[in-house]
Amino acid sequence: MTDKSSDLVQGTLDMLILKTLALEPMHGWGVAVRIEQISKGVFRVNAGSLFVAFQRLQRAGLIKSEWKATENNRRAKYYILTEQGRKTLSSETREWERQVAAIARILEAS
Amino acid sequence: MSLLRAITSGLRALFHKKRVAQELDEELHGFQEMAVEEKIKQELSREQALRAVRLEHGSTESTKEQVRSANWETLLETCWQDLRFALRTLRKSPGFTVVAVLTLGLGIGATTAIFCVMNSVLLKPLAMQDPGRVVYVQEQWHGLFPGLSIGNYSDVRAQNTSFAKLGASHNGSFNLATQSRPERVEGEYVTADYFETFGVHPVLGRVFSTEEDRPGRGQVVVLSERLWRTRFRADRAIVGNTVRINGTPYTVVGVMPNSFDPLLSKTDLWTPAGFTAEQLANHDDHFLDVIGRLKPEISREQAQSELNVIANRLQRQYPSDDKDRGLRLVLLSTALLGDQRLALGMLLAAVAFLLLIACANIANLQLARSRMRQREIAVRAALGASPKRIIRQLLTENMALGLAGGAFGVLLAYAGVKEIVTFGPAEVPRLAETQIDATALTFSCTIALLASVLFGLVPALRSASTQLTETIKVGIGTSSGSRDRFRSLLVVGEFALALFLMTGAGLLIRSGLLVAHVDPGFDTANLLVGRISLPDPSFHDPAAARRTFESIMAAAGSLPGVLESAIVSRAPLAGGASSNGIIAEGQAIDPSNALNAQIQIVSPSYLSTVRIPLKVGRDFTVLDTRDAGLVAIVNETLARTLWPDANAIGKRFACCEPGPKGGQDPAWHEIVGVVADVRAWGLDQQVQPQFYVPIAQMPPSSWDWVGRTMDLTVRTRSDVISRGALQSAVDSVAPGVPIYQLSTMTQKIAGKLERSHFDTFLLTLFAAAALLLSSVGIYGVMSFVVTQRRRDIGIRMALGATRERILRDVLRQGMKLTVAGLVVGLAGALLGMQFLDSLLYGVQSSDPATFAIVCLVLCATATLASYVPARRATRVDPMVTLRHE
Numbered sequence: 005m006t007d008k009s010s011d012l013v014q015g016t017l018d019m020l021i022l023k024t025l026a027l028e029p030m031h032g033w034g035v036a037v038r039i040e041q042i043s044k045g046v047f048r049v050n051a052g053s054l055f056v057a058f059q060r061l062q063r064a065g066l067i068k069s070e071w072k073a074t075e076n077n078r079r080a081k082y083y084i085l086t087e088q089g090r091k092t093l094s095s096e097t098r099e100w101e102r103q104v105a106a107i108a109r110i111l112e113a114s
Numbered sequence: 115m116s117l118l119r120a121i122t123s124g125l126r127a128l129f130h131k132k133r134v135a136q137e138l139d140e141e142l143h144g145f146q147e148m149a150v151e152e153k154i155k156q157e158l159s160r161e162q163a164l165r166a167v168r169l170e171h172g173s174t175e176s177t178k179e180q181v182r183s184a185n186w187e188t189l190l191e192t193c194w195q196d197l198r199f200a201l202r203t204l205r206k207s208p209g210f211t212v213v214a215v216l217t218l219g220l221g222i223g224a225t226t227a228i229f230c231v232m233n234s235v236l237l238k239p240l241a242m243q244d245p246g247r248v249v250y251v252q253e254q255w256h257g258l259f260p261g262l263s264i265g266n267y268s269d270v271r272a273q274n275t276s277f278a279k280l281g282a283s284h285n286g287s288f289n290l291a292t293q294s295r296p297e298r299v300e301g302e303y304v305t306a307d308y309f310e311t312f313g314v315h316p317v318l319g320r321v322f323s324t325e326e327d328r329p330g331r332g333q334v335v336v337l338s339e340r341l342w343r344t345r346f347r348a349d350r351a352i353v354g355n356t357v358r359i360n361g362t363p364y365t366v367v368g369v370m371p372n373s374f375d376p377l378l379s380k381t382d383l384w385t386p387a388g389f390t391a392e393q394l395a396n397h398d399d400h401f402l403d404v405i406g407r408l409k410p411e412i413s414r415e416q417a418q419s420e421l422n423v424i425a426n427r428l429q430r431q432y433p434s435d436d437k438d439r440g441l442r443l444v445l446l447s448t449a450l451l452g453d454q455r456l457a458l459g460m461l462l463a464a465v466a467f468l469l470l471i472a473c474a475n476i477a478n479l480q481l482a483r484s485r486m487r488q489r490e491i492a493v494r495a496a497l498g499a500s501p502k503r504i505i506r507q508l509l510t511e512n513m514a515l516g517l518a519g520g521a522f523g524v525l526l527a528y529a530g531v532k533e534i535v536t537f538g539p540a541e542v543p544r545l546a547e548t549q550i551d552a553t554a555l556t557f558s559c560t561i562a563l564l565a566s567v568l569f570g571l572v573p574a575l576r577s578a579s580t581q582l583t584e585t586i587k588v589g590i591g592t593s594s595g596s597r598d599r600f601r602s603l604l605v606v607g608e609f610a611l612a613l614f615l616m617t618g619a620g621l622l623i624r625s626g627l628l629v630a631h632v633d634p635g636f637d638t639a640n641l642l643v644g645r646i647s648l649p650d651p652s653f654h655d656p657a658a659a660r661r662t663f664e665s666i667m668a669a670a671g672s673l674p675g676v677l678e679s680a681i682v683s684r685a686p687l688a689g690g691a692s693s694n695g696i697i698a699e700g701q702a703i704d705p706s707n708a709l710n711a712q713i714q715i716v717s718p719s720y721l722s723t724v725r726i727p728l729k730v731g732r733d734f735t736v737l738d739t740r741d742a743g744l745v746a747i748v749n750e751t752l753a754r755t756l757w758p759d760a761n762a763i764g765k766r767f768a769c770c771e772p773g774p775k776g777g778q779d780p781a782w783h784e785i786v787g788v789v790a791d792v793r794a795w796g797l798d799q800q801v802q803p804q805f806y807v808p809i810a811q812m813p814p815s816s817w818d819w820v821g822r823t824m825d826l827t828v829r830t831r832s833d834v835i836s837r838g839a840l841q842s843a844v845d846s847v848a849p850g851v852p853i854y855q856l857s858t859m860t861q862k863i864a865g866k867l868e869r870s871h872f873d874t875f876l877l878t879l880f881a882a883a884a885l886l887l888s889s890v891g892i893y894g895v896m897s898f899v900v901t902q903r904r905r906d907i908g909i910r911m912a913l914g915a916t917r918e919r920i921l922r923d924v925l926r927q928g929m930k931l932t933v934a935g936l937v938v939g940l941a942g943a944l945l946g947m948q949f950l951d952s953l954l955y956g957v958q959s960s961d962p963a964t965f966a967i968v969c970l971v972l973c974a975t976a977t978l979a980s981y982v983p984a985r986r987a988t989r990v991d992p993m994v995t996l997r998h999e
Contacts, residue, residue, distance in 0.1 A: 031144070031145075031148075032141060032144075032145045033144070033145045033148035033149060036145075037152075048170075050170065050171050050172065051142065051145060051146075051171035051172065051174075051177045052171070052172055052176065052177045052180035052181070053180075055138075055141075055142070055177060055180070055181045056180055056181050056184045059181055059184060059185070060184070062123070063119055063120045063123050063124075064119070064120075065119050076151075078144060078147070078148070079140070079144065080141070080144045080148075081137070081140075081141045081144075
């Protein structure tokens with residue numbers, strides 16, 4: 005079991021989830037797969053961390069959920085980005101980019 | 115916003131626990147299924163796929179746990195679980211729980227209630243601005259501390275530089291006319307700066323101006339809030355209106371708040387003193403209450419030394435009136451409440467002792483219990499409970515215990531204060547104002563709960579450090595380690611403290627009983643006393659005043675059921691009597707030769723009505739008038755003091771008024787009789803020299819000393835005679851004059867006893883609580899000893915020990931602790947009780963009888979308390995205990 009998500013910077017998982025959900029509403033498994041695929045397998049999210057994060061985001065009002073049928077006709081809980089979540093995502097993305105740029109500059113300088 | 119959502123969703127999770135859990139379950143199941151399907155696509159069997167998913171993501175159960183533990187409501191839930199577990203544990207050992215809650219409750223409740231009463235009566239500052247600077251000024255003459263004469267007051271006021279304000283007051287008789295019936299109210303004549311001296315402002319209107327404090331101007335009155343509310347229905351329009359007092363109209367200018375009772379005299383109205391020029395020149399009548407407020411920069415010592423200088427000046431200036439006369443000041447609170455340091459120290463020590471006993475009890479119970487639980491805790495630790503979790507659990511348990519005990523304690527404190535106020539001595543000042551003090555309650559709660567929680571945590575802390583396997587292996591053994599010794603020490607200490615408290619209370623009670631059996635010197639049964647004040651302007655003429663009192667006496671005497679009636683200036687135990695310097699014939703007529711004696715002005719029927727035995731000589735008759743020679747009857751103390759070796763009959767002394775030639779010419783009174791001593795000031799008070807003068811011979815000026823106020827005493831066939839009957843007798847002679855302070859002599863004695871034994875009353879409560887708590891203590895320890903030794907007892911019984919033998923052994927162990935406690939306590943009490951000497955009457959502080967009784971009571975209680983567990987020990991079934999492990 006490789007839990008790369010523990011290597012994630014604190015709070016990054018939340019941002020990745022929000023980003024994934026920004027594309028379209030998705031269920032838990034879908035989110036996990038999407039993160040793994042897009043990161044080309046760098047980040048693997050385990051179920052525990054993922055569902056704790058869902059609960060946290062939902063309580064913070066950034067996402068909401070509803071039960072729907074999947075394409076395979078299975079009942080699953082879909083998570084949907086809220087308006088507030090969208091705003092948070094864009095501000096966090098900006099902040100992230102600012103930090104990454106700053107870190108990159110420091111690394112290039114040395 | 116998000117906090118609110120966190121709370122609502124948390125609450126949802128709490129209240130729809132099942133549904134939320136189901137949803138999570140379903141979601142995770144779906145997640146797993148999808149993951150498995152994905153794996154199956156990678157050509158794994160279903161079994162293998164499931165295994166792989168579990169390896170990657172953990173089991174759904176652990177995921178659920180992870181999600182759940184991220185929530186705040188889960189913490190709440192485990193706390194709730196802890197609490198439920200705690201309650202279950204406590205319910206499972208009801209003995210421990212009940213005893214612990216009782217101890218905590220008694221400790222907290224009793225100490226708080228008694229402390230609050232003390233606080234209200236003795237500790238609380240007087241209700242005035244900066245009471246530490248308000249002093250009471252007195253004269254000092256031959257070991258007596260009378261009030262100031264008006265002349266001296268006015269000189270001190272003019273000459274001093276120490277006081278910011280110096281006010282004076284004296285009591286007066288005020289008959290207030292109301293719609294229904296005339297009413298006697300306590301009032302004072304005060305100077306204009308009297309109110310400012312205390313720095314208290316009226317709730318309505320104003321106080322007097324200096325202008326109104328002039329002779330002839332003072333037809334104004336300030337009412338107390340109490341009088342205003344009860345008699346004038348709190349009518350705000352009263353200010354500016356007139357009320358009739360002593361038959362004269364007075365304008366109401368203000369109302370003082372209820373808290374304003376600076377001399378604790380329950381004063382209901384104040385009118386200006388308005389001293390006349392004649393009064394201001396009088397240096398001879400010493401009766402003024404003088405109260406001063408010290409300037410901020412002046413200390414009491416500085417003020418006292420200035421008073422000494424002024425006193426010297428007065429002595430030189432008025433040699434006849436102020437010879438040997440000094441001035442002194444005391445803090446007003448000391449003057450009013452007495453020097454309470456000793457009593458206060460005693461009661462505070464008692465509070466501390468009781469709290470200590472309660473804490474020792476709690477510690478003891480907890481330690482005993484911790485021994486029993488060590489194994490349980492070790493098992494839980496072995497099963498993986500972290501020390502943090504175990505401590506949290508024990509903490510919850512002790513908190514629950516503490517809360518129950520605390521709640522019981524608070525209830526007890528409230529009930530206790532209510533009972534003490536209701537049944538406590540009625541005459542104790544400020545007792546009725548007692549309230550539960552939050553600080554005191556918090557203090558005793560904190561101490562008791564700390565003791566409980568601290569000792570309750572001992573097993574948890576121990577479990578963190580001990581070898582688990584050792585503890586589990588030892589089990590409920592037979593060992594008695596150092597902790598048992600510590601617990602025995604606690605019990606010994608408790609008994610020592612209880613003995614200390616009980617001897618203190620015992621001595622005071624014995625002293626009180628002795629006082630109650632003191633012969634007052636007259637027959638107190640079926641004797642009624644009431645006071646009558648004739649208003650000054652209408653009864654100014656001495657002859658008229660005398661005639662009125664004699665007619666009232668006659669009217670009362672002819673009431674049905676009345677055997678005899680009499681008039682006396684101040685009946686015994688009715689408080690306050692005039693005193694006079696008397697000089698025996700043969701000595702120089704000089705104030706320094708004067709013996710201070712109490713004067714009683716009486717009708718000829720007085721001695722026979724009150725039944726004071728005549729020792730030698732004759733009683734007064736109606737023929738003893740001012741036309742005949744002046745006569746007097748003296749008490750044995752006076753006779754013995756002035757004529758130790760001779761018969762006092764026929765001897766003469768000078769007193770009370772100038773003789774026929776005026777000035778220094780003595781007025782001689784011939785002694786015609788000697789009567790038994792009467793304890794006029796209280797049963798435990800020293801008898802003063804006293805002399806009686808017939809009302810028909812009283813000096814005309816003495817009507818002013820006694821304020822035209824006399825006591826009517828009535829001997830009845832039985833106690834039942836109505837207040838209305840006596841009032842109508844008064845009304846038939848002097849309409850509109852009330853009779854007040856009406857009570858039987860037995861009631862007056864009871865009142866005096868109660869008042870002087872307030873300390874005894876409180877200490878007795880302490881002692882009772884201490885006895886109860888330490889019995890609980892020994893019961894607790896013996897119970898646990900027995901439970902712990904079940905196995906020993908079982909083995910011994912199996913080996914043939916009889917039940918009696920076991921019983922005796924357990925009892926002996928209890929007795930050993932008791933006796934050790936008694937020995938320590940006795941040593942302490944013998945030393946400590948010396949401080950009580952000055953509070954005791956007729957008992958030594960080392961009174962063997964008291965000590966013996968207290969020891970007996972303690973021993974008996976301890977035996978009883980250890981008998982119950984000892985009985986339980988004998989019921990041990992050897993087979994059961996031996997099989998137990």
